[in-house]
Amino acid sequence: MEGSPSFGALECLRIKQLEEQASAFRNSVICAFNQLLDLKDLNTGVHSTRLAEWGMRVGQELGLEEAVLQNLEIAALLHDIGKVGIPDAILRKPGRLDTAEYELMKKHSEYGWAVLRMLPGFERAALDILHHHESFDGRGYPAGLKENEIPIVSRIVCVIDAFDAMVSSRPYRQGLPYEEAVRRLTEASGTQFDPVVVQCFLSFAQAEMATVFAAAGTSVSSAL
Numbered sequence: 001m002e003g004s005p006s007f008g009a010l011e012c013l014r015i016k017q018l019e020e021q022a023s024a025f026r027n028s029v030i031c032a033f034n035q036l037l038d039l040k041d042l043n044t045g046v047h048s049t050r051l052a053e054w055g056m057r058v059g060q061e062l063g064l065e066e067a068v069l070q071n072l073e074i075a076a077l078l079h080d081i082g083k084v085g086i087p088d089a090i091l092r093k094p095g096r097l098d099t100a101e102y103e104l105m106k107k108h109s110e111y112g113w114a115v116l117r118m119l120p121g122f123e124r125a126a127l128d129i130l131h132h133h134e135s136f137d138g139r140g141y142p143a144g145l146k147e148n149e150i151p152i153v154s155r156i157v158c159v160i161d162a163f164d165a166m167v168s169s170r171p172y173r174q175g176l177p178y179e180e181a182v183r184r185l186t187e188a189s190g191t192q193f194d195p196v197v198v199q200c201f202l203s204f205a206q207a208e209m210a211t212v213f214a215a216a217g218t219s220v221s222s223a224l
C-alpha cells in the first residue's frame with residue numbers, strides 16, 4: 001500500500017485547490033455585487049459591511065458551524081441586493097411609503113433570492129436572504145415563517161439590519177440615540193425578533209457603538 005499516502009496527499013492538495021477557487025469566486029461575487037450596491041446607493045455598502053461584522057460576531061457567539069458562518073457573511077453583505085430592482089422613486093422617497101409602494105419594496109427579498117440562487121455556492125445564502133424580513137411571530141414576509149422555521153442566518157440579519165437602520169442617519173432624518181434603539185429592539189424581542197439573537201447582539205452592541213456613531217454622523221454623546 002505504498003502508493004496510498006501519496007494518492008491521499010494529491011487528493012488533499014486537489015481539495016485544497018478547489019476550496020481556494022471556491023473562496024476566490026465567492027469573494028469576487030461579493031465584491032462585484034457590493035460595487036453594484038454602491039452604485040445604487042452609497043450608504044448601503046457601509047451598512048452591509050457593518051452588518052457582516054456584527055452578524056459574524058453573533059453567529060460565532062451562538063456557536064454556528066463554519067459553513068453557516070460563510071453563508072451568514074454573504075447574507076449580511078448582500079441581503080438587500082434585490083433593491084437594485086426597486087425604482088429609485090421608492091428607494092429614495094423621504095418619509096413613509098404608501099401601501100402600493102411598500103408592497104413593491106417588499107419584493108426586494110424575493111428579487112435578491114432570484115438572482116443569487118443562480119450562482120453556484122450561493123444557493124443557501126439566497127434562501128437566507130429570501131427570509132431576512134420574516135418576523136419571529138410569523139407576521140413577516142414573504143412566507144410568514146415563524147420562530148425556528150426561519151433560518152437562523154435570516155433571524156440574525158433581521159435583528160442587526162433593523163438595529164443598524166434605527167441608529168443610522170438618513171438625509172431626511174437623524175438616527176435614533178443608542179438607548180432608544182435598544183429599547184425598541186428589546187420591546188420587539190419575541191414578536192418581530194428572535195429573543196436569543198437580540199440578547200446575544202446586545203451583549204456586545206454597546207462596545208461597538210462609538211465606531212458606528214462616528215461613521216453614521218449621529219450624536220455620540222446620546223449613545224454612550
Ligand SMILES: [Fe+2]
Nearest residue numbers: 079080132133
Ligand atoms: Fe431588506
